[in-house]
Amino acid sequence: MQWNFQEIHQQAQTEAQAINSPQALEAFRLKYLGKKGLVAAVFASLGTADPSQKAAIGKGANDLRGLVEGLIAAKSAGISTAKVSGEQVDFSLPGTGEVLGHTHILTQTMQEIIAVFEQMGFVTIETPEIETEFNNFTGLNIPIDHPSRDAFDTFYLDAEDPSAQGRRLLLRSHTSPGQVRIMKQHKPPMAVIVPGRVYRPDAVDASHSFMFHQIEGLLVDEKVQFSELKGLLTEFCRRFFGPKVVMRFRPHFFPFTEPSAEVDINAEILGIQRKKWLEILGCGMVNPKVFEAVGYPKGKYKGFAFGMGVERMAMLKYGINDIRLFYENDARFLKQF
Numbered sequence: 001m002q003w004n005f006q007e008i009h010q011q012a013q014t015e016a017q018a019i020n021s022p023q024a025l026e027a028f029r030l031k032y033l034g035k036k037g038l039v040a041a042v043f044a045s046l047g048t049a050d051p052s053q054k055a056a057i058g059k060g061a062n063d064l065r066g067l068v069e070g071l072i073a074a075k076s077a078g079i080s081t082a083k084v085s086g087e088q089v090d091f092s093l094p095g096t097g098e099v100l101g102h103t104h105i106l107t108q109t110m111q112e113i114i115a116v117f118e119q120m121g122f123v124t125i126e127t128p129e130i131e132t133e134f135n136n137f138t139g140l141n142i143p144i145d146h147p148s149r150d151a152f153d154t155f156y157l158d159a160e161d162p163s164a165q166g167r168r169l170l171l172r173s174h175t176s177p178g179q180v181r182i183m184k185q186h187k188p189p190m191a192v193i194v195p196g197r198v199y200r201p202d203a204v205d206a207s208h209s210f211m212f213h214q215i216e217g218l219l220v221d222e223k224v225q226f227s228e229l230k231g232l233l234t235e236f237c238r239r240f241f242g243p244k245v246v247m248r249f250r251p252h253f254f255p256f257t258e259p260s261a262e263v264d265i266n267a268e269i270l271g272i273q274r275k276k277w278l279e280i281l282g283c284g285m286v287n288p289k290v291f292e293a294v295g296y297p298k299g300k301y302k303g304f305a306f307g308m309g310v311e312r313m314a315m316l317k318y319g320i321n322d323i324r325l326f327y328e329n330d331a332r333f334l335k336q337f
């Protein structure tokens with residue numbers, strides 16, 4: 001049989017040009033390279049060919065295969081460019097995945113702290129950021145002339161407290177008024193945590209902000225001891241910072257707890273280049289005067305309370321050295337967590 005390779009090559013090229021779908025490309029491939037395709041037929045014809053023709057036929061078949069393979073490769077790159085609703089979409093381009101956001105590092109830290117206390121049986125309750133003087137100070141045994149009541153230390157609103165004539169509402173300066181609110185509404189036994197924002201008119205610097213976050217803890221029952229508070233906070237710090245954490249309880253004073261302590265974390269041991277001891281929380285046994293203020297029967301209950309700074313915890317855990325970074329919403333910072 002005589003093969004006009006020149007004509008066959010031209011034919012293949014013309015056909016390839018018209019291919020516009022993956023199905024047409026496959027049909028083209030089968031026509032030339034399939035088991036019953038043209039290339040196979042050319043090779044098969046070698047058996048009956050005139051010996052003087054064999055070399056030329058062999059070469060023709062090989063050339064044809066090479067040509068068709070090349071046409072298929074070139075075509076399959078372009079074939080995935082399909083028309084979708086009149087628009088050119090190149091499906092062969094790499095995808096541009098959705099960039100998903102995630103929870104802010106402070107929210108993550110709060111959720112982590114809350115999870116540890118919930119594992120230990122505490123219940124989470126949120127109380128309002130706008131408070132009365134009674135809940136923020138008086139009910140917590142903070143005397144009327146205490147400096148923290150000063151307008152330099154508390155944001156007062158231009159709104160009268162409906163429950164106390166002549167007294168203005170304020171932005172809570174700590175989460176401790178949550179203790180008063182919850183005890184006014186519920187009877188012991190109770191174990192609660194109160195997370196949320198607090199406000200103080202501090203000048204902003206690397207470690208101060210006019211708004212920050214605290215998590216308050218309160219446990220009240222008939223028999224509660226300081227050793228239980230110590231055990232709970234020690235276990236909490238181990239779970240939050242890891243087993244290597246070193247902490248100390250340092251005697252302190254709060255009007256609403258007696259005795260009171262502050263807890264410091266050894267930053268050196270956590271591998272942080274800052275002051276050696278960093279305060280993370282205040283705590284103590286609930287002062288009986290607070291039980292009195294919320295109307296609990298005298299002498300019936302004991303309890304402990306603590307309040308920790310969330311920013312401080314995150315700064316220690318992740319080695320962050322400037323509190324302002326939390327609020328600037330710079331994606332380069334936030335993406336790291």
Ligand code: PHE
Binds near residue numbers: 176254260
């Ligand atoms: N409210 C205190 C503060 O903001 C912390 C604290 C809470 C201390 C509960 C003792 C008990 O500094």
